Every structure is written in structure tokens, then in C-alpha cells.
Amino acid sequence: MCGERNYRAILTCLWIEGLLYGSYLPLFLGSAYICAYTRPNKYLLTLAASVFVVCTIQALLDFATLLYTPEIVANTFCTGGVCLGCDGDTESRVNQIELQDILWMIVDAGGIVNQLMADGLLIYRAFVLWKPRFWVIVIPTTTLLGTVVCGLLHTYATSQTYLIRLHAPLSETTPPPKWVTLEALDLTALSIESALITTTNVLTTALIAYRIWWITVGLSRALGGRATRKYYRVLTMIVESGGIYTMSIITRLAFMYVLPDDRKIFIIVHP
Template sequence: MGEALTFVSSHFIALWTETLLYGSYTALYAICMHVLLDRRRHRFAENTPMITMASGLFLLGTAHVIVNFARGIQAFTVVENTPREVYSAFGTPISVAKQSIYTSTVILSDSLLIFRCYTVWGQNWKVILVPVVLLVLGGTTGFVTVYQFTVVEPGNEDGVYTGSLKSWATAAYGFSLAANVLVTSLIAWRIWRHTRRVRAIVEGVEKARYDRALAMVIESGAIYSLSLTIMLIMYTLNTHGQRIVYDALSQIAGIMPTLIIVRIGLGVNAHNTAEDTSHTLRFAHSTTTTTTLHSPAVQSARSGTTQTNDDATIAYDDPQASNISLHPPLKASHSTCRSLIKRSDAGSGSGDSSYA
């Protein structure tokens, strides 16, 4: 291993990096709660699962940074211990707690992404079957890895790169990466399919908005997957720098799902610009008269009702109800839109067109 970054300095830089990310995460979480609890946008009960998971991720991120601080205090302020002795004691309770918190964070973060995919695909459990298997395998190998840390000889700073510990850790990172790449691809594919349908009905700014929605999902999923890839490569190469990415991932794993929730709730596009007020990316249950490009069969022709989802939907204000002129205008009337989308759904063999 190279000596440019030492064993102790990698832990110090990792603590500093995680602290910066945690500060950003705290602000993002506050915004997320404001969005989810805003009664003007949607009902509280419908967002309880998202509130619970977002809060769980934030609590785990907080616990991880606290444990990291506690180890830093032990390493740099307790006279009878040297930093190397503290950080190379992988089997101590505080070290095991740190590994357990990270593993739990990854499981919850991946679960939230899979739940989002499940919603986007119209609650089709077959779509998420493989991701769920990868989630279970990743969680199992992750906690086996935590146990493997307890048997590393104290003082052996390279013990994490050898033996069964490295095999289990590599497997855990690999399963998590595979699950994230697969689920992000499924969500992107689903939105892309509906983008093609909508382009036949909506032009101009609406087309751009769908493109940005697709970019949002890809960007958000790619950040965590890319970080995990870097982490896996650096760990495989036995470099001390992997600890910096490892601690950062404990915050990134919570930041990315929370960011998706905030961006959808606030109607912000992939380039951080607000949408026009007459065309808003909203959570379900808009208070205005809407034509929702959403199914099961977008509008139910038999009951004359509009069905929505707990996840986000694209809603268009009714110009006849609000006297708002849409620029550019829709290419077809609302009734025609219903007919076209139903016909599209029937032709594709899909009974649901929900997406986030």
C-alpha cells in the first residue's frame, strides 16, 4: 500500500468528510420533513411510509457520525491510547456499532429505493423480485462482515484486507451495488416508456419536463452507485482511501433517497430550476382540477374518477376551471388525452402507467 495516505490520517479525513456531508444532510432532512408534512400539498397519512423511512435514515446517519466522533475523541484526546491503537481495534464495541449502523443504513436506503420502484411499476411485485433477493443477500453478507470484524487481531491495521473478512465485505458491497444499479435502471426505463407516450400528446415545455424527470432519477441513483463503485475498487486495491469513501457513504446513502423526495415534492427539475406554476410536478391529491397522466387506466372511464398514487404524479391545471392559458397548449383536449392514454396502455398490455 502507498504511504501517501496513512492509516491514521485516512480516519481523520474520513471524519472530517462525513461531518461536512452530515451538515448538508441535516438541512436536506429539514426541507424533506417540511415538504412531507405540508398539508397544502398532500395528506399526512399518505406519506407516513416516506416520513418513517426518511426519518430512519437520518437517525442512522446521525448515529454513525456520533460514533465516528466518539472514536476520534478516543483516538486523539485519551493520553493512554494512540490513534493507531484505537482505530486498529476493529473488534471493540464502538467499532462494531459503527459497522452495524452502516449496514443498517444501506439496507434501509436500498429498501426505500426498491419501494419507490415498486410504486413506479404499479405495485408489480414481479419487477422487484430480483432487487429484493439482492437486498437480502447484501444485508446477510453485510452483517456477516460485521461479525468478521470482531475476529480481526487487535493492532493489525491491514486485517480488513485479508482472509474471510475481505471476501464477505466485497460480496456485501457487490450485492448492494447490483441492487442499486438494477433498481435505478428499472425506474429510468419506466419513465422513459411514458415519456414516449406523453410526447404524442404534449409538446414544448412538457416534453422538456419529462426529460428532466428522467435525468433526475438517473442522476440521483448514479451518485450513490458511483460512490459505491469507487469504494469497492479502492477496497479491492487495499488502499487506505477507501475509509474516506466508506464513511461518506453512510451519509450519501441517506442523502440520495431524501433528495429524490424533496425534488419531487417541490417540483424542481434536474437542473435545480423551478417549474412554471401552471405545470407542477406534484405529490398526489392536487387541489386543482387536473388531468393526470397516470393510471390504472389513468382515468377510470367506467366510474368517471381519477385515480392517483401515493407517489408523485404529473398534473395539469384545467384551463377551463382556472382560466390559465397554457403555453405551449396541449395538442388535444382532456377527453382526448384520456382516450389516447387508455389506447396506449391497451396497446402496450400494461394496466398501469404510474411513475414518479
């Protein structure tokens, strides 16, 4: 049945996003408790709360997109990275696509801000652990800036395709050459962005984990293994959390290329 694959794929992607958000909630609550009571730090608490609020807004907007674009969800098939209506483009479908693009642009803007805050915090932690060796954060900082640039390019491409669709007559069935160029730019920006996010997270996680391990080894020699157990637990948590997030980015990137017909669907997932 036309549209069934798209329907299942979108629901699956949003289900995965819901699971990731549900996994993030206890982590945020734990971080907030530590920053508020165990080791009070109003700046880190504010940053953690800001990241959580933006993530929540992104998740709500993604679900709002699902609820307010039923024709796109249930009556769409994708081929070659291009998604079309099973019954052609009706006025209501075009209106829903325009609404979808607007919501996606808001979500993308939130993603840029969130990535800047979250990865910026990781880089700051690496800086604190490694200072005065400032050179260790040069590459992560560069990749973070590159991530922001790619995110802006992605948002720009989405906004331009939205404007093209907004001013195009309903009878026009062939996209203009600029549309194809923007789609290529969008895919390239997303691919590079995913690679840069992965690089930033792998580098910062490795820097933080190695530094904690190195400090722990020294403390273990001086104080014994029992005194450093909590540091090993922290080390494990850092590696696991960084690894899970990195794998989610790599998985999305892989699906975008392995299943090019459903590329537009995987773009909406925000790990």
C-alpha cells in the same frame, strides 16, 4: 514520520464522510418538506426521518472514534492490510482498539438497517411504477437480501476479532490462525456487499428512471412538452442521486484493492 500517512488518511476519509453527510442534509430536508406539506405521506416521512437519524448516529460515532482513539489515529502504520502501533501495543492503545471495534460494530449494525430501509424504499418505488409486473423487483430484492447477509458477516467478523483481542495477552504479538481467517472473511464480505449495493442501486435507479421516461413520453405526446418538464427534472434528480451514491461505493471498493495497505482505513468510510 511513523503514523503520518495513517493520520492524513483517516482525517481525509472523515472529511469526505462529512461532505457526503452535508450533501445529504438538504436532500433530507427537501424530502421531509415534500412528505409533510406538498404530498403528505406519514409513512414515507417516518422512513426518511429514520434513515436520516441512523445516518446522523453513524457520522457522530465515526467522529467519536476519531476523538477517543488518538493513539490509533496518530501512532499507527498499516502494511498488507494490517495496522500496527509505531511504538508497539501498549495497554492504552489496546483499550482504544477495543473501543474502536465496539463503535464500529454499532456503526455497521446501523449501516445494515439503513441499507435495508433505503434500498427497500427504492425497490418499493420501482414496484409501484411497474406493477403488476412483480418480476422486475426479483433481482433487486435478492441483491438487497444478499447485502444484509454480507453486512451481518462483516459485523460478525469484527465482533470475533474484538473478542480475540479482548482475551489475548498483551505480550502476544502474532495473531492466531482464526484471526487471519476472520480478516479474509471480512474483506470478502465487504467486497461482495459493495458489489451487491452497486447492483441494487443501478438496477432500481434504471427501472425507476426508465419507467418515468416511458410515462413522460406518452404524456408529452398527449399534452405537449411543457406539461412534462417537471417529470424530466425528477428523472434527472433520480439518475444523479443514484449515480453519485453508486460511484462512492465503487470508489471505496477500488481503493480497498488498489491501496491494500490502507484497507482498514477505507472500511470506516460509510458513503
